[in-house]
Each structure stands twice: as structure tokens, then as C-alpha cells.
Amino acid sequence: MENAIKQPGVKALILCNPSNPCGKVFNKKELNIIAELSIRYDIFVITDEVYEHIVYEPNEHIYMAALTGMRERTITCSSLSKTYSITGWRLGYVIADKKITERVKKVHDFLTVGAAAPLMEAAVTGLEFEDDYYLELQEHYTHMRNLFLNGLDNIGLVTTKPQGTYYVLMDISEFGYSDDLEFCEELIKKVGVAAVPGSGFFKEDVRNLVRFHFAKKDETLIAALDRLSDINKKMKI
Ligand SMILES: Cc1ncc(COP(=O)(O)O)c(C=O)c1O
Structure with a gap:
């Protein structure tokens, strides 16, 4: 630096x-x-x-x-x-x-x-909200993060644990794609879950990461995890 x-x-x-x-x-x-x-x-x-x-x-x-x-x-x-x-x-x-x-x-x-x-x-x-608003916000996001990350872990997906924000990066190296955009397009078609290609965030040529967003209702997160549960079968090339 x-x-x-x-x-x-x-x-x-x-x-x-x-x-x-x-x-x-x-x-x-x-x-x-x-x-x-x-x-x-x-x-x-x-x-x-x-x-x-x-x-x-x-x-x-x-x-x-x-x-x-x-x-x-x-x-x-x-x-x-x-x-x-x-x-x-x-x-x-x-x-x-x-x-x-x-x-x-x-x-x-x-x-x-x-x-x-x-x-x-x-x-x-x-x-003008009082402090309890910010505490509840933190609790709510902690709940969503834990629900989604535990689910991804149980499926065996490789992720980084976010310390803040409502995003999680997943390493897609094991799936065999050379292009993260193609991975995301296939993920929508074959699994029914959308992710953002990580390459958009890097100056370097990084193509092995995709970003999920977990600021969603519990039932949406559970449905996404359910769809992702057989990702290996559907996405590995
Ligand atoms: C790091 C970061 N900065 C700024 C923004 C944009 O904020 P706003 O909704 O106020 O345009 C975003 C939105 O995703 C963001 O992730």
C-alpha cells in the first residue's frame, strides 16, 4: 500500500x-x-x-x-x-x-x-430513531447472515464469513468455470438462484468469486438454500 x-x-x-x-x-x-x-x-x-x-x-x-x-x-x-x-x-x-x-x-x-x-x-x-433501532437492525442482519451462511456451510460451499454488510462471496473454483459471468447465468438457469459475478469488483483478473446478497425474508433464504442444495450435481462441468 x-x-x-x-x-x-x-x-x-x-x-x-x-x-x-x-x-x-x-x-x-x-x-x-x-x-x-x-x-x-x-x-x-x-x-x-x-x-x-x-x-x-x-x-x-x-x-x-x-x-x-x-x-x-x-x-x-x-x-x-x-x-x-x-x-x-x-x-x-x-x-x-x-x-x-x-x-x-x-x-x-x-x-x-x-x-x-x-x-x-x-x-x-x-x-430521529433511537438507539434501539440500530440494535434491532444489527440483530436482524445477524440472524439473516447466520441462517444463510450456516446453510451454505452445510451444503459444503466455500465462502468467506462477512464481518459486516449483507453480502457473502463464494469461491466457485471447484465448479470448473473459467468465467464467473457464465457461472452466474448457468446458476440462474439450472439452480434458480441469482448471484453477482465477482470480477466486476476487481481491478485484477479475478474470476473465481461470486457474490450472494442475504438481506431477504427467512422463507426466501430457505428457498434459495433448498435450491442450492444440489448445486454440485447441476453445476459441475
Ligand atoms: C459500498 C457502497 N457504496 C455506495 C452504495 C450506493 O448507495 P446509495 O444507495 O445511496 O446510492 C452502495 C450500494 O450498493 C454500496 O454497496
């Missing part, structure tokens, strides 16, 4: 925490390494923290801007879509030093002008 940061012209590092697609939640030690490097090489850290409230114990979300010396060099981006289950409303926000937000406002004005006023009014209701 240091080699990349010290290249001439580098102005900022983008950090997605908790991370989509792998569900990684960066711990304090890891965040401190990034913070120290950003101070040493005088760069900004632009964070995407839209899954800040979907984190599984014992992991916890630590805000980059809260670390010593990072408040003035962190541009914190977040969204209301995951926390309040309003995906598609496209309501988000940036928290940064005043001189940075002045620039952000200019870009925002030219790109979108503003979010739809009725949606902003409605979102205020969510922003």
Missing part, C-alpha cells in the same frame, strides 16, 4: 469500510496504518461507510475521521439507503472539513443539483 501511496501525484486513498463485496470490517490497527500513511504522505482518505450500521459482533465500526489527526483529512461518505432500508432513494451525505465541503457542494450542484425534497423530508423520520 505504501508503494502505491508514495507515487507522484497521489492525492487520496479510497476506503470502503465495511467493504462491499467481501464484508471486511477494518479494525483499529489496520485503520491506524492507513491513517499514519495518509499523514506521512499528506493525502486525503475518502471513505465509503454506507454499511456502518451493518456490522457483526465482535467486529465494530470505527470511523476513520475519529482517529487522531484524521478529522481534517478524511472525507466521510455515507448513505441512508442501507441503514433505513431505502435503497433506490439515493440519499447520502459527506462529512468533511469546511474547505472541502465547499468544493463538494460545488460538484454536487453541477452533478445532481439536489435530492428530491419529499424523500429528504421522509428520511428525517429515520434520522
Whole structure:
């Protein structure tokens, strides 16, 4: 990471925490390494923290801007879509030093002008929820994660355990496909479950991962697991 940061012209590092697609939640030690490097090489850290409230114990979300010396060099981006289950409303926000937000406002004005006023009014209701809302949210997502991951484990599928977010990556190496998109198309046709090809998330040529999304009702997750139970028979080539 240091080699990349010290290249001439580098102005900022983008950090997605908790991370989509792998569900990684960066711990304090890891965040401190990034913070120290950003101070040493005088760069900004632009964070995407839209899954800040979907984190599984014992992991916890630590805000980059809260670390010593990072408040003035962190541009914190977040969204209301995951926390309040309003995906598609496209309501988000940036928290940064005043001189940075002045620039952000200019870009925002030219790109979108503003979010739809009725949606902003409605979102205020969510922003006023008490702490118990966030605890229930965490419990609910923990339940869905455990249900789906235990099911995938019982089938014998190779997955990474997400520490946050509502995604799980599955390693498809054992199925014999060289292309993850083709795997996903076949999975829909032969098994009846949709996944997202992992290659879309990587700069490198990674084609052995697909992403499932488990923010679903119990009966939907159980039906998906039921369909996936004979995946080996249907998908191996
Ligand atoms: C990491 C990450 N950032 C941003 C977004 C977009 O958020 P919004 O719904 O506010 O457009 C998503 C949505 O999937 C996401 O996964």
C-alpha cells in the first residue's frame, strides 16, 4: 500500500469500510496504518461507510475521521439507503472539513443539483430513531447472515464469513468455470438462484468469486438454500 501511496501525484486513498463485496470490517490497527500513511504522505482518505450500521459482533465500526489527526483529512461518505432500508432513494451525505465541503457542494450542484425534497423530508423520520433501532437492525442482519451462511456451510460451499454488510462471496473454483459471468447465468438457469459475478469488483483478473446478497425474508433464504442444495450435481462441468 505504501508503494502505491508514495507515487507522484497521489492525492487520496479510497476506503470502503465495511467493504462491499467481501464484508471486511477494518479494525483499529489496520485503520491506524492507513491513517499514519495518509499523514506521512499528506493525502486525503475518502471513505465509503454506507454499511456502518451493518456490522457483526465482535467486529465494530470505527470511523476513520475519529482517529487522531484524521478529522481534517478524511472525507466521510455515507448513505441512508442501507441503514433505513431505502435503497433506490439515493440519499447520502459527506462529512468533511469546511474547505472541502465547499468544493463538494460545488460538484454536487453541477452533478445532481439536489435530492428530491419529499424523500429528504421522509428520511428525517429515520434520522430521529433511537438507539434501539440500530440494535434491532444489527440483530436482524445477524440472524439473516447466520441462517444463510450456516446453510451454505452445510451444503459444503466455500465462502468467506462477512464481518459486516449483507453480502457473502463464494469461491466457485471447484465448479470448473473459467468465467464467473457464465457461472452466474448457468446458476440462474439450472439452480434458480441469482448471484453477482465477482470480477466486476476487481481491478485484477479475478474470476473465481461470486457474490450472494442475504438481506431477504427467512422463507426466501430457505428457498434459495433448498435450491442450492444440489448445486454440485447441476453445476459441475
Ligand atoms: C459500498 C457502497 N457504496 C455506495 C452504495 C450506493 O448507495 P446509495 O444507495 O445511496 O446510492 C452502495 C450500494 O450498493 C454500496 O454497496
